[in-house]
Amino acid sequence: MxxxxxxxxxxxxxxxxxxxxxxxxxxxxxxxxxxxxxxxxxxxxxxxxxxxxxxxxxxxxxxxxxxxxxxxxxxxxxxxxxxxxxxxxxxxxxxxxxxxxxxxxxxxxxxxxxxxxxxxxxxxxxxxxxxxxxxxxxxxxxxxxxxxxxxxxxxxxxxxxxxxxxxxxxxxxxxxxxxxxxxxxxxxxxxxxxxxxxxxxxxxxxxxxxxxxxxxxxxxxxxxxxxxxxxxxxxxxxxxxxxxxxxxxxxxxxxxxxxxxxxxxxxxxxxxxxxxxxxxxxxxxxxxxxxxxxxxxxVFCLENAVIAMAQIENEAATQEGLEVYQRGMEKLKSSFPLELEQVSSEHQRLSSMATQAFMARSFKDTDGKHLKALEVG
Missing domain, CATH: 3.40.50.300 (P-loop containing nucleotide triphosphate hydrolases)
Structure with missing residues (x-):
């Protein structure tokens, strides 16, 4: 600025x-x-x-x-x-x-x-x-x-x-x-x-x-x-x-x-x-x-602020992870047809990248709820 x-x-x-x-x-x-x-x-x-x-x-x-x-x-x-x-x-x-x-x-x-x-x-x-x-x-x-x-x-x-x-x-x-x-x-x-x-x-x-x-x-x-x-x-x-x-x-x-x-x-x-x-x-x-x-x-509660921020950040982190996976899969579609083994390997690689993107932004996802939502998504 x-x-x-x-x-x-x-x-x-x-x-x-x-x-x-x-x-x-x-x-x-x-x-x-x-x-x-x-x-x-x-x-x-x-x-x-x-x-x-x-x-x-x-x-x-x-x-x-x-x-x-x-x-x-x-x-x-x-x-x-x-x-x-x-x-x-x-x-x-x-x-x-x-x-x-x-x-x-x-x-x-x-x-x-x-x-x-x-x-x-x-x-x-x-x-x-x-x-x-x-x-x-x-x-x-x-x-x-x-x-x-x-x-x-x-x-x-x-x-x-x-x-x-x-x-x-x-x-x-x-x-x-x-x-x-x-x-x-x-x-x-x-x-x-x-x-x-x-x-x-x-x-x-x-x-x-x-x-x-x-x-x-x-x-x-x-x-x-x-x-x-x-x-x-x-x-x-x-x-x-x-x-x-x-x-x-x-x-x-x-x-x-x-x-x-x-x-x-x-x-x-x-x-x-x-x-x-x-x-x-x-x-x-x-x-x-x-x-x-x-x-x-x-009255503002500092503890509630942490809970609210965790919700905001983890939802955004889940979305970022999904976008990483979806972008990768869209690129993969352009290479079809592929062997099942190749698709499975790429799926594993993109899933790992999505998890890394999630972890980089996630905040106090202690029960793993949002990470599970990413995996399901």
Whole structure:
């Protein structure tokens, strides 16, 4: 792809919907995918970071005024820069708490979809990690209202999500503090852990203080922090995408380079519950499934998603195997008449090829039901 396309937008009924053009792009990607999504308040520079991950100055739209550019979720697919045979999928989400939209439910849906779709989730904010920053990350406390791991799980059990949720990166933009505590230097990760420290006590005030911190700690055991200084002078911020590297703050460029390297090196291939590798085609099917479920107001179950994906993929795998066999037999007909032994030999060869085609795409056909359907077909 030479530019991003809209993956999720608003339909005529006002609900989120998946765009067919983006699904068609994903259907063509047979490789495993690494999915990096960025979320955060509007007008905080999310799109700039994603363009840097894409190795471009422009791509995802940047806005130079108070009106946000990104609406819904936009997607950009490209060969992974460091993992051969893998596709990097970048997802840029619309800004949270947009004063023009004023739709907290939509914000929660966007955040939930970013979590579900990504293998690395980048949360972008400005300034420091204080109580206000935690309150702005309220969406993390609402995840269990929209997502479950198993149908019968305790809705209040946050720890079950940790195996399936993405690596969490908190990017602090325009950070101006010294990373010190009681005269001791802190790393960025140590600063994040200090900010996530829980307070003792059971009062309502303490519990409200601890709730978002506790959710982050339980949902995202793999978490990292990057602190970015201001990229340039205030008067040039509105033309950030047109600035050359020489016009950007050297420390900002160094942190950006370190951030990109970390994302490329540490972001894992997306997997479903049970360890099944997600390809672009599977990601497209998952996106449709997630959006339809969440937009309906239903709670999404990760275990049910695996079952549904297995059905979709195995039916498609059966069809692929049948097509391999049928194409081979059609070619064989042109050589008739043949000895029975030749026909039998070719039948065995094509049956083997059909099984191989099935196995290459099948997913958790544990009882062999779909393989049997192929053999019967």
């Amino acid at each position: 030479d530019k991003p396309v809209c993956l999720i937008d608003t339909g005529s009924d006002g609900k989120l919907c998946v765009q067919q053009a983006a699904l068609q792009v994903l259907q063509q990607i047979q490789q495993p995918v690494v999915v990096v999504a960025v979320v955060g308040l509007y007008r905080t520079g999310k799109s700039f970071l994603m363009n840097r991950l894409a190795g471009k100055r422009t791509g995802f739209a940047l806005s130079s005024n108070i009106k946000p550019k990104t609406e819904g979720i936009w997607m950009w697919c490209m060969p992974h820069p460091t993992k051969a045979g893998t596709t990097l999928v970048l997802l840029d989400t619309e800004g949270l708490e947009d004063v023009e939209k004023g739709d907290s439910k939509r914000d929660t849906y966007i955040f939930s979809l970013a979590v579900l779709l990504s293998s690395t989730l980048v949360y972008n904010s400005r300034g420091v990690i204080d109580n206000k920053a935690m309150e702005e990350l309220q969406y993390v406390t609402e995840l269990i209202e929209h997502i479950k791991v198993t149908p019968d799980e305790d809705a209040d059990d946050c720890t079950a999500f940790a195996k399936f949720f993405p690596h969490f990166i908190w990017c602090l933009r325009d950070f101006t503090l010294e990373l010190k505590l009681d005269g001791k230097d802190l790393t960025e990760d140590e600063y994040l852990e200090f900010a996530l420290k829980l307070r003792p006590g059971t009062s309502k005030k303490v519990m409200m203080y601890n709730l978002p911190r506790e959710c982050i700690r339980k949902f995202f055991p793999c978490r990292t922090c990057f602190t970015f200084p201001s990229p340039t002078t205030p008067e040039k911020r509105s033309i950030l995408e047109s600035l050359s590297p020489a016009e950007l703050d050297p420390e900002f460029l160094e942190v950006t380079k370190r951030f990109c390297k970390f994302v490329f090196d540490r972001s894992e291939v997306k997997q479903l519950k049970g360890g099944h590798t997600v390809t672009g085609r599977v990601l497209g099917n998952l996106t449709k499934m997630y959006v339809d479920t969440i937009s309906s107001g239903a």
